[in-house]
Amino acid sequence: MNSVEQIVRNGLCTGCGLCAGIAPDSIRMRMTDAGYLRPQVVAPVPSAANKDIDAACPGMVVAHQRASTPYHPIWGPVQACRTGYSTDTEVRHQGSSGGGISALLIHLLQTGQIDFAAHIAVSNEDPLRNELQLSANREDVIRGAGSRYAPAAPLARLGELIQSGKRYAFVGKPCDVAALRQYLRQRPEHQASFPFLLSFMCAGTPSLKGTHQVIRKLGFQPQEVVKFRYRGDGWPGMAKAETQDGRSAEMDYASSWGTVLNQHLQFRCKICPDGTGEFADVVCADAWYGKDGYPDFAERDGRSLILSRTPKGEALVQAAAKAQAIVMSDLPVDDLAQMQPYQLNRKTMVLGRAIATKLRLGQAPKYAHLGLIKASTQARPIEWLRNAAGTYRRAKGEIA
């Protein structure tokens, strides 16, 4: 069995599409019956491609090189930590949180530092599917703004992007960006194609079945929906479905994410060591205000958390602020724990979950230089063990 097929079978695939992007004649992405995007090997994979995949697939490996940057065991490499939002009111409103990512993309396009933003948007063919969009201007970027809580494989056209000879700012989930960063380490000759890697914090990818369930709860059947948005149009914004005959219904974020979508996460996301985008130049997230010690999801003007992770990312953020594309305020790194309790908890638990996965399946991704031992010391030992035991019970692999 090919190593990609083994990863899929063991439920370790993130669905990023990297393998299909490296070997498009041999591997295709397809939607499985379970509602996840998975690679399908349709022809023998050339050995050079196999080598690149093995070095970069986030189902096989997530590893920093030993880095000199200050490294926080929970929040990773942090050059600067801030909150902020786009000064373009439409971008701020359409963005998932404060439109931070979209504002940076527009700034990069308008200053000629990239030719395209390579990011995810709703498919032109199916209102419930996602596809890679190459955005060349503000309007395109806004079309792709907002989180899409369903499978997306932004790396599935990697080879095509490289061959185009253009410069891209790539936006993806932390696993997508880790995959690309690891690939570029393996193939430094392609670095110039991707001068900027941007990400967002991620709690996990829900199955497409989660989207279908939200739509049914809104009173529609998935096939009658012609337009669907998960968030944006406010912060956090409502999930909204619209039908051909003009009916529409909405659901708030606490209900859509908190009671439906988060029940459909793929297994690999439960053992993710990098929910916070440690391999990106800049990461945005929801800069939730707190209430009674928990994030408060009341509707407000959007606010993004903006972490610059590399010197290049920090220079970008500062330049965007100087050009008045974003406004920002400093935030102590210690405040992240209250804004992102899920990320804190998962990073402290993940070593135990990964060990349990390896014991149960005989395979787990190789995690290195991610501060996981230090992070584990912040967990209550009983909780850590309980998590590991739960993962051991649940790690069953995936039926294709």
Ligand SMILES: Cc1cc2nc3c(=O)[nH]c(=O)nc-3n(C[C@H](O)[C@H](O)[C@H](O)COP(=O)(O)OP(=O)(O)OC[C@H]3O[C@@H](n4cnc5c(N)ncnc54)[C@H](O)[C@@H]3O)c2cc1C
């Ligand atoms: C599956 C998922 C889980 C998330 N979990 C968390 C979390 O735990 N904590 C948190 O703070 N934030 C989480 N977010 C991110 C959050 O919702 C915002 O995207 C983030 O705050 C950035 O907001 P923004 O306004 O700066 O981005 P925007 O300006 O709205 O830009 C968002 C960018 O993300 C891209 N994008 C949207 N959906 C996907 C996708 N499925 N795959 C790849 N790229 C995509 C878009 O193309 C766009 O360029 C998650 C998002 C997703 C898609």
